Amino acid sequence: MEQKLIIYNTLTRQKELFKPLHAPNVGMYVCGPTVYGDPHLGHARPAITFDILFRYLRHLGYKVRYVRNITDVGHLEHDADEGDDKIEKKARLEQLEPMEIAQYYTNRYHKAMELLGVLPPSIEPHATGHIIEQEKLVKEILNNGYAYESNGSVYFDVAKYDKEHHYGILSGRNLTDIVNQSRELAGTGEKRNQADFALWKKAQPEHIMRWPSPWSDGFPGWHCECTAMGRKYLGNHFDIHGGGMDLVFPHHECEIAQAVASQGDQMVHYWMHNNMITINGQKMGKSLGNFITLEQFFTGQHESLTQAYSPMTIRFFILSAHYRGTVDFSNDALLAAQKGYERLMNGLADLDRVPVDKACDADTEKFVKALRQRCYDAMNDDLQTPLVISYLFEACHLINNLLDHKARICADCLQELASTMRLFTVELLGLQSEKGANNAAREEAYGKVVDMVLDLRAKAKASKDWATSDRIRNELADAGFEVKDTKDGVTWKLQK
Template sequence: MTQRLFIYNTLTRTKEEFKAIDAPHVGMYVCGPTVYSDVHLGNCRTYISFDLIFRYLTHLGYKVRYVRNITDAGHLEDDSDTGEDKISKKAKLAKVEPMEIAQTYTVGFHDVLRIFNTLPPSIEPTATGHIIEQIEMVKEIMANGYAYEVDGTVYFDVEKYNQSFNYGVLSGRNLDDLLTNTRALGGQDEKHGRLDFALWIKAKPEHLMKWPSPWGVGFPGWHLECSAMSHKYLGNQFDIHGGGLDLVPTHHTNEIAQNEACFHKTPAHYWVHTNMLTVNGQKMSKSLGNSFLPHELFTGDNHILNKGYSPMTVRFFMLQAHYRSTLDFGNEAMEASEKGFKRLMNAVTLLDSLKASATTDVDIAPLRQRCYDALNDDFNSPVLIAELFEASRIINSVHDGKMAIDEENLAELKSVIEDFVTNILGLKNEQAAVDELPQVLEFMVNLRSEAKANRDYATSDKIRDGLQKIGIQLKDSKEGTTWSKI
């Protein structure tokens, strides 16, 4: 942890040197998905960005507790305090239990992130698993005088809170501006102020997901869930809170308000936000008809791009843009990323074949430090990738005999590639895995043949059945054993 890391903090609008509250321990909370539909590319960009941050902090020697929640209740339509629960609405349409919807899309979310080679968080709590903590938090906020009940619904009193704290501290807007620009919403008449938001919502008889509380049967507000779960697993104050930039004006602003009203402390020291996606310069959205899902990006089954792109190409494309900049999908940009990714992976593949010389034309130590310098400047992955292309140039030059490298620098070059390409950027050579498959299967077929020759039918059957479970079918004939994908 000798590196000096600087992070852009949305709270202060400046880059600040990262100083962990309780080094080497780091607490990081990232708002997870509401599991009522397939995870979209904007979500993926956020979680790939925080995967990079998680990986780099771990590489620096920090012991990171990464908490990313699953919202499986309480998130209403239009992100408001009224309307139908997004998961319940989907469940009614499909005529299934709400938890079936939540489970289906949680599994799908995990599958997509696994394809993108993101590491799982340390803890992945669900909103429904923390109803008690949320109720206790509402009780404490009420006891502190910052919330009130109206007919079974508990509202947060923003204007009263703002007398002691700054409600617009994260968004940079003052209360008068926020009040002026707030439109009237349903349930407005029972609120004390136009900006007040629900901590606990009284459930209508037809509402599917509801729990008993001191204020009657109801369910938690969307913002409350993250406050309760981040506090339970990371304490009154933790190091990093993250999410998409769209969460700043309301969700994260309300989280800060809830935590300060309850625990008298701002929850996180550093607030980190990823920017939005665009398609050919336009914001990606369903209403504009220019959005597509991860699997549609992989297969090319969309009307925006000319073809599909592999998961690692997409991850590389996302990391080529800084997490705080907009990321624009387009044919030219994707094709350029595909070429760049292949060029980098080709160099990585050549690395093992390089031979050390008695002399060297390169010193790899400055290259390593430049890689660190890039990431220490607010996780600047585009600059890091540019440095890795320099590493790629060195690999190709040594391979072609145009440059010499001694044993010490060759070992350091291999270490740089492993650290920054594999472990921190999380990139892997997809083609290598495909190319190696026939060799691996040939080895397994030969093992099975040997087992059968030794009359070890238990091992023979175990190999056959195991391969079948992962989609490979073996077929025995007089000519020998062949394999095919199921």
């Protein structure tokens, strides 16, 4: 059955049938990290959210060009005009080149994403590698009359744009409210309006990262990079632009204005945004000082953590909530995610031990035949990953019943059950079996239990109770343990 994906479009504020502009090709741009610190849980959520979308679009047969940028230069916070260059600041403190800082944290981000099972994008452009494209964008906006130069800097004329278009179409704001809510900023005197934002900033003498331009030696405004790079790699019109909900205003709002002001119409068809991760109801982020790095989660080295949590547990934790809903961090929530992840992995592993009958019982056959489309329906409904997980848990419950001989399944239905579970668990949700501390502890526990059982078997053999000895060996084999009697004693191993 052909699957039709419905997604929520932030621009229209409603769910829409996904129709690519140039099917089967799909262009997708997602705002990537600003690389001046270790990646944290807030970085993981958009990466995993759009990794799911990337995986599912490809599964549906689309050829996806997925672009995810790296911000490695200047003005790195929401106040793109006056914000500090965090990379440059860190470079001064550590007496390193700014690009050393950027590369170091880019590498750490890549490593964390790999551990989380996030597939690499098709293209990963860096802001510093596209200064020419950003200058071109600024020139186009100037030539079309929607920007002005002031003391070597160039600002977007929001008031003029708003008269002819609508500034606030994505966030639902209006210019009057934006101006009234704007705080007074140093350098506002260069602007005609408080709401105007920088397209190009003249660098101060102490500013390390700077490039020549027709207006001054300086650097592009933060909002320019995604518009310029998205257009370069995906064209003037592409399908999906994604990122965190905190980017709706001002970043993505400014991107829309820049695109319309430079080319006359909107660049993006569907806008998608994941919601935030919170701690005690407050957004997790560097600026608030309440973030926990991914490395701290993986090692357990943080005062808010009671233990270490594996990368796949973190991935499961994020997928257990819908991408547009908030996720509130707590140790209890992570412990529940750990148990849920292990339940799925155990269910997958137990598929190899399920006994096959000549025929299914009616309930089993009905469940198995409906499972795949139920999971598809959940994915097609704006990527309802929590619902998919709940269906996979039902499958795990069935597997336990099959192992306990409370249900019967035929070979064809078992193959369909296994195929469906592996498709949605591994290929689409990206949940892989992990080797590490948790698995090592589990195997150690297995070892103690098996050694105890084999000791009972040895006593049975010593008593010449061959029936009990053989039964213990056979039942261990059914449970996945290979037992061998050798001249040097008994050996065993857990079959993979």
